[in-house]
Amino acid sequence: MKDQTLDFYNQNAENYVNSTLNLDMKENCDVFLSYLKPNALICDLGCGSCRDTLYFKSKGFRVIPIDGSKQVALEAEKITGQKVICQNFLDYDYKNTFDAVWACASIHHLNKTDFTKVLGNIEKSLKKDGILFFCAKLGSQETVDEKGRVFLKFDENGFKDFLNETDLTKCLKIKKSYISGDCQNRPDTCWVNFIMIKDKTKDLKQNLNNSL
Numbered sequence: 001m002k003d004q005t006l007d008f009y010n011q012n013a014e015n016y017v018n019s020t021l022n023l024d025m026k027e028n029c030d031v032f033l034s035y036l037k038p039n040a041l042i043c044d045l046g047c048g049s050c051r052d053t054l055y056f057k058s059k060g061f062r063v064i065p066i067d068g069s070k071q072v073a074l075e076a077e078k079i080t081g082q083k084v085i086c087q088n089f090l091d092y093d094y095k096n097t098f099d100a101v102w103a104c105a106s107i108h109h110l111n112k113t114d115f116t117k118v119l120g121n122i123e124k125s126l127k128k129d130g131i132l133f134f135c136a137k138l139g140s141q142e143t144v145d146e147k148g149r150v151f152l153k154f155d156e157n158g159f160k161d162f163l164n165e166t167d168l169t170k171c172l173k174i175k176k177s178y179i180s181g182d183c184q185n186r187p188d189t190c191w192v193n194f195i196m197i198k199d200k201t202k203d204l205k206q207n208l209n210n211s212l
Contacts, residue, residue, distance in 0.1 A: 004148040005109045006069055006088075013071035021049040021079065023183045025104065028193060029055050032102060032133040035175070035195060036061065040099035043125065045092065046106020047084060050076040056102070066092070068106075089118050094125035101125065101132045105191075108136035108152050115152055116166050123171050126198040132172065138179060138190040154192055172196040 009016060029052055036042070040061055044053045047065035049072075056063045066085045067073045073084040089107055101122050110118060122132060139153025154162065156177045163169035175195045182189040 004144075005150050008147050008149055009069035010071040013069060013075050017049040017072060017075040017079070021051050023051065025052055025183060026055070028104070028133070028135070028180065031176070031193075032100070032131070032195065033059060033061070035131045035197075036100055041097070043094075043098045043101045045101055045103045045122070046089070046109075047076060048072060048106075050080045050082070050084065052102060052104060053082070054080060064098075090114055092118060092121050092125070094121075096127050097125050099127055099130055101130070103132065103134045105135060107134065108154075109150050110152060111142060111150065112152060112162075116168070119168060119172070123168070123198055128198065130198040131175075132196040132198070133194070134196065135180075135191050135193040138192045156192055159192065159194060171199055173199050 033056070038060060042056055042061050042063045044050070044056070044063055044065040047053050047067050050065050053063045053065045053076075064085065065076065065080070065082065066087050067076065068086070068088050070086045073086040076084045089110060103122065107115060107118055107122075119134075126132065136159075137151055137153045138155055139151075140155055140158050141153060143151050143153060145151065156179070159177075160169070160174065163172065163174075173196060175197050177192065177194050180191045180193055182191065
C-alpha cells in the first residue's frame with residue numbers, strides 16, 4: 001500500500017472508523033458466510049472499523065482482524081475490545097492458516113504489481129478449499145482520488161483476465177461474481193465482488209515466478 005494511502009487513514013482514523021462502522025454490509029457478508037463451515041477461522045484483511053469482524057463473530061465465526069493503518073487499528077480495538085493486528089498488506093505472510101479471507105474494499109488500494117504479490121500470499125494463507133472474498137470499485141484502471149488514495153479498479157471480465165495473465169486462475173477459482181451498489185449511496189460508485197476458492201492442484205509459487 002502506498003504511503004499516501006496509509007497517511008490518509010492514519011490522519012483520518014477516527015472520522016473514517018466512525019463513518020464506516022454502521023454501514024450495511026449484511027448482504028455481502030451473508031453471501032460470503034454461506035460458503036463457510038460453522039466456527040471457521042476468518043481473516044478480516046483491511047478490517048477498518050471491524051464492522052464486519054463484529055458481524056462475523058455474532059454469527060459464531062472466529063475472526064482475526066488485520067489493518068495496514070496503525071491509527072485505524074487502535075480505533076478498532078476500542079470498539080471491539082479485541083487485538084487488531086497492524087500489518088502492511090505487503091508483509092502479510094501466513095501459511096495454511098485461515099479457512100477464509102475477507103478482503104472488503106482493502107487490497108484494491110495496491111498497485112497491480114503489489115496486488116499480484118498480496119493475492120498470491122492470501123492464497124498461501126488459506127487452507128485447502130479456503131474461501132476468499134474480494135471487492136473493488138468497478139472500473140478498468142488504477143486511479144488516485146482527491147484524498148491521495150490509490151484504487152485498483154476492475155470489472156468482472158478484467159479481473160478474470162488478470163487472473164489468467166498472472167496464472168493465479170490456476171490457484172484461485174471464481175465461484176461467484178456480481179456487481180453491487182455503494183453502501184454510502186454514492187451514485188457514481190459501484191462495486192465488483194468475487195467469491196473465490198483455493199485450488200491446490202497447481203504450484204502457485206512456480207506460476208507466479210513465471211508470470212512476474
